[in-house]
Amino acid sequence: MSAESLFPRLEPLLPLVSKPIQYVGGELNSTLKEWDAAAVRWALMYPDAYEVGLPNQGLQILYEVINERPDALAERTYSVWPDLESLMREHGVGQFTVDGHRPVAAFDLFGVSFATELGYTNLLTALDLAGIPLDAIDRNDHPIVVAGGHAAFNPEPIADFIDVAVLGDGEQVVGEITDVVRDHKAAGSPGGRRGLLLRLAGVPGVYVPRFYDVDYLPDGRIRRVTPNTAGVPFRVTKRTVSDLDEWPYPKQPLVPLAETVHERMSVEIFRGCTRGCRFCQAGMITRPVRERSITAIGAMVDAGLRRTGFEEVGLLSLSSADHSEIGAIAHGLADRYEGTHIGLSLPSTRVDAFNVELAGELSRNGRRSGLTFAPEGGSERLRKVINKMVSKEDLIRTVCTAYEHGWRQVKLYFMCGLPTETDEDVLEIAQLAHEVIAAGRAATGHKDVRCTVSIGAFVPKPHTPFQWAGQCDWRTVDARLRLLRDAVNADRRLGRSVGVRYHDGRPAIIEGLLSRGDRRVGAVIRAVWSAGGRFDGWSEHFSYARWEAACVAVLPEHGVSLDWYTTRERDEHEVLPWDHLDSGLDREWLWADWRDALTGVEVEDCRWTPCFDCGVCPGLGSEIQIGPTGRTLLPLIPLPAAGSARQVPTRSAS
Amino acid sequence: MAYSAGFTPHPKISYVGAAPTGVASEAEYLEIGVAERVEPDRLRDALDAALPAGLDIVECVEAGPGGLAERIDASRWQVELPGVTPEAVRAALTRFLAEDRIEVERLTKDGRRSLDARGAVVSAQLSADVPGAGRVPSPSLSDPCAILDVVVRQATPAVRPDDVLAALRAVADLVPPSPPRATRLAQGLLDGTGRLADPLGPDRRAALAARESAPGPLGALA
Numbered sequence: 001m002s003a004e005s006l007f008p009r010l011e012p013l014l015p016l017v018s019k020p021i022q023y024v025g026g027e028l029n030s031t032l033k034e035w036d037a038a039a040v041r042w043a044l045m046y047p048d049a050y051e052v053g054l055p056n057q058g059l060q061i062l063y064e065v066i067n068e069r070p071d072a073l074a075e076r077t078y079s080v081w082p083d084l085e086s087l088m089r090e091h092g093v094g095q096f097t098v099d100g101h102r103p104v105a106a107f108d109l110f111g112v113s114f115a116t117e118l119g120y121t122n123l124l125t126a127l128d129l130a131g132i133p134l135d136a137i138d139r140n141d142h143p144i145v146v147a148g149g150h151a152a153f154n155p156e157p158i159a160d161f162i163d164v165a166v167l168g169d170g171e172q173v174v175g176e177i178t179d180v181v182r183d184h185k186a187a188g189s190p191g192g193r194r195g196l197l198l199r200l201a202g203v204p205g206v207y208v209p210r211f212y213d214v215d216y217l218p219d220g221r222i223r224r225v226t227p228n229t230a231g232v233p234f235r236v237t238k239r240t241v242s243d244l245d246e247w248p249y250p251k252q253p254l255v256p257l258a259e260t261v262h263e264r265m266s267v268e269i270f271r272g273c274t275r276g277c278r279f280c281q282a283g284m285i286t287r288p289v290r291e292r293s294i295t296a297i298g299a300m301v302d303a304g305l306r307r308t309g310f311e312e313v314g315l316l317s318l319s320s321a322d323h324s325e326i327g328a329i330a331h332g333l334a335d336r337y338e339g340t341h342i343g344l345s346l347p348s349t350r351v352d353a354f355n356v357e358l359a360g361e362l363s364r365n366g367r368r369s370g371l372t373f374a375p376e377g378g379s380e381r382l383r384k385v386i387n388k389m390v391s392k393e394d395l396i397r398t399v400c401t402a403y404e405h406g407w408r409q410v411k412l413y414f415m416c417g418l419p420t421e422t423d424e425d426v427l428e429i430a431q432l433a434h435e436v437i438a439a440g441r442a443a444t445g446h447k448d449v450r451c452t453v454s455i456g457a458f459v460p461k462p463h464t465p466f467q468w469a470g471q472c473d474w475r476t477v478d479a480r481l482r483l484l485r486d487a488v489n490a491d492r493r494l495g496r497s498v499g500v501r502y503h504d505g506r507p508a509i510i511e512g513l514l515s516r517g518d519r520r521v522g523a524v525i526r527a528v529w530s531a532g533g534r535f536d537g538w539s540e541h542f543s544y545a546r547w548e549a550a551c552v553a554v555l556p557e558h559g560v561s562l563d564w565y566t567t568r569e570r571d572e573h574e575v576l577p578w579d580h581l582d583s584g585l586d587r588e589w590l591w592a593d594w595r596d597a598l599t600g601v602e603v604e605d606c607r608w609t610p611c612f613d614c615g616v617c618p619g620l621g622s623e624i625q626i627g628p629t630g631r632t633l634l635p636l637i638p639l640p641a642a643g644s645a646r647q648v649p650t651r652s653a654s
Numbered sequence: 655m656a657y658s659a660g661f662t663p664h665p666k667i668s669y670v671g672a673a674p675t676g677v678a679s680e681a682e683y684l685e686i687g688v689a690e691r692v693e694p695d696r697l698r699d700a701l702d703a704a705l706p707a708g709l710d711i712v713e714c715v716e717a718g719p720g721g722l723a724e725r726i727d728a729s730r731w732q733v734e735l736p737g738v739t740p741e742a743v744r745a746a747l748t749r750f751l752a753e754d755r756i757e758v759e760r761l762t763k764d765g766r767r768s769l770d771a772r773g774a775v776v777s778a779q780l781s782a783d784v785p786g787a788g789r790v791p792s793p794s795l796s797d798p799c800a801i802l803d804v805v806v807r808q809a810t811p812a813v814r815p816d817d818v819l820a821a822l823r824a825v826a827d828l829v830p831p832s833p834p835r836a837t838r839l840a841q842g843l844l845d846g847t848g849r850l851a852d853p854l855g856p857d858r859r860a861a862l863a864a865r866e867s868a869p870g871p872l873g874a875l876a
Contacts, residue, residue, distance in 0.1 A: 012833045015676030026706030257706065309704070341657055 007101040013087045021258045022050035025098035028255040033073040039182045042074040043107040047119035053078040055262040061249040075099035079122045095130035104130040110143040114151035117514035118537040124529040154462040154578040157521040159209035168238030173205045201232040205239035220559040222575040237582040240622045244292040252307045264312035273318035281461035285583045287616040290625040294325045298633040312343040320346040324627040330361045332633030351390045356401045374413035378429040384600035403440040409450045415458040417472030426480040430487035434494040452499040457508035463583040465593040470569035471512045477505030506544040512566040518577035523554045586615025656687035670722045674814045679838040718860025725853040728844040733802040737831040743800040746826035758820040771821035774813040776805040
């Protein structure tokens with residue numbers, strides 16, 4: 001397939017679509033390598049619009065890691081909006097990369113990163129626009145379609161559409177896959193596509209769905225999942241990068257051309273989380289905790305700012321205040337950038353006073369807009385169930401501290417539909433919000449303190465203790481959200497300082513179907529896509545009716561249904577669709593933790609307490625890597641004026 | 655780069671008469687406030703290095719007295735019309751120029767709005783009829799290809815090349831078979847003869863005159 005640029009044919013279409021700049025490419029720090037000089041070529045996709053996909057850290061990391069290799073290249077592609085999609089179909093323009101505007105079908109590998117299952121229909125659009133057969137078994141000299149990201153820990157619903165899924169951290173395995181493809185091509189492609197897939201199945205962390213058969217019981221449950229080909233592993237185990245300081249990516253963050261959802265540079269300060277929140281798939285599948293050292297963080301912040309000109313840096317992780325040296329990091333960075341226009345933020349926050357101090361330190365330059373806390377559960381009882389140990393007193397004290405330190409707006413995140421939840425648990429959120437406002441007014445003497453309650457429906461996820469739970473049906477969720485809104489407004493005096501933001505429960509049911517679905521759900525995705533389903537993560541494009549209709553059309557022949565996949569509680573011995581995919585977590589530990597949840601028994605964080613045998617470290621040969629290192633950030637020479645940034649060699653921190 | 659004062663400081667950049675989406679331009683102007691004195695050529699090179707391919711900083715001059723906004727009140731556009739004969743365009747232009755007002759509709763974020771696409775047009779003719787303005791059409795365009803040369807005064811709402819084309823369609827049923835390509839060739843202050851004065855001319859003269867004396871704090875850039 002010719003790799004010639006599609007831009008001459010794309011360009012005349014661009015004046016006819018919304019935000020054409022997103023399809024142009026050429027961002028600062030983007031890379032365009034010579035096609036013929038690379039032995040292995042990757043097209044990397046984030047299956048959502050440019051404004052969502054561009055800031056994605058995972059994709060930026062892989063893009064750099066691949067492009068640093070002399071024998072490989074990577075270009076990026078994002079979902080095109082329906083207006084361009086229909087013009088591309090009309091004019092026969094295929095899915096293209098934004099870097100070289102090359103046809104995706106011309107690449108050796110097409111890697112798609114799924115942060116959420118709601119991107120599945122967009123995968124089908126991209127495949128179809130690229131001219132790649134939707135069914136993996138129909139492909140021959142087409143790219144190898146690789147799924148990664150958190151959703152790849154249960155890729156069964158898209159098993160028909162992908163050739164390969166990769167579990168866990170991508171930094172190292174992407175290189176190993178590249179090696180395999182290069183060697184296979186160099187050897188004259190022995191065994192063809194199947195030969196290549198067999199070799200890839202031998203790479204740790206790589207799952208090739210076609211080499212596994214799924215058998216079902218008469219009642220619709222899975223009997224077993226077994227390899228159908230010699231030489232492939234019974235279980236595929238996730239990959240874990242063990243020293244983050246050795247992988248300081250992205251070194252040159254992309255600067256978007258169009259407005260994106262995150263107008264900031266992100267620096268990942270640690271990976272993994274062992275807080276043990278039972279609903280949190282990210283915390284479960286990224287264990288153990290691996291910190292980046294304070295000095296490596298300082299160097300990445302400095303180098304990234306010099307190369308980009310961003311004015312805000314987010315210190316990214318699943319629970320950033322938990323870094324063993326977060327105090328020194330915050331203090332060091334605040335010192336370094338005092339008096340500049342660089343703002344610092346912690347995107348994820350913990351409910352305690354220390355966090356407020358941290359946020360204060362990071363916003364020394366003066367901007368104190370809002371602070372976010374995530375108690376997640378409305379009542380203390382429910383917070384024990386989900387293992388988010390925050391007492392009501394802690395919460396009110398923390399929020400008051402924030403108000404006293406000059407914040408006027410506090411946002412509180414909750415979930416609705418958690419296991420064992422009752423109306424009363426949700427109604428306690430209203431009470432909590434009222435008490436927060438009352439205490440905040442008393443503490444500050446001001447009436448202008450505000451609190452926003454943001455609440456969404458809970459979706460049980462694979463590889464978590466709640467993977468067995470019955471998902472709360474959307475009618476119950478919506479009814480509870482209405483009750484909550486009414487209860488907040490019932491007290492007009494306090495309620496007018498409280499905002500309630502919520503999403504209705506129906507998209508969560510579809511996310512639940514796709515999260516815990518098996519291979520039979522693939523036909524539902526295909527039917528929805530055929531009926532026009534696109535951008536399901538966007539409320540203006542999502543159609544519950546379309547998904548429901550597809551479920552009714554497709555699932556009964558298997559004796560299952562949308563409810564069967566979502567609201568049904570699973571028992572201990574049911575074979576789950578992802579049981580052959582190993583996140584390192586011990587299944588018996590997960591089950592015990594699920595039983596503990598139901599009785600409100602909490603579990604500690606193993607960073608500070610003895611191991612509680614979740615199974616990850618011994619199973620994967622990994623270990624917790626945390627400080628403190630005892631080092632500090634040395635002050636740097638201040639950033640130069642914007643115009644001369646390129647001429648100044650990068651200095652490293654400390 | 656210099657920042658505005660206040661609670662949420664913004665970089666001091668101002669664009670004058672930015673071209674609409676979907677057209678080419680060889681004449682965009684913007685002003686950047688800098689925090690410290692920089693060599694204009696170094697600033698040009700540094701900005702060029704950070705911009706995507708195809709966005710080129712042509713020239714950077716230190717701003718003399720007065721703002722850029724007072725030096726630009728019109729644009730010259732070239733519109734290539736592949737598949738349209740010069741005769742058809744000439745006939746359409748005669749009808750166009752005979753009108754005082756031509757109402758056209760444009761789709762905006764807030765729905766359809768109507769505007770006059772004639773009043774702001776200072777001149778409109780075939781490039782071939784403009785002395786010294788003839789250009790070789792892009793080689794990829796098929797014959798015939800009429801090339802239009804239009805000078806449009808800056809107005810609110812701004813009249814864009816596609817508005818002029820909509821007006822030609824309205825008065826003379828001129829419908830190009832394939833998408834026209836518009837390029838802004840110049841911006842500047844309209845003089846009595848219908849020509850555009852170089853917006854950076856005063857700065858260049860001021861910079862020359864001020865070689866020995868102290869310069870102003872702003873850098874302007876084209």
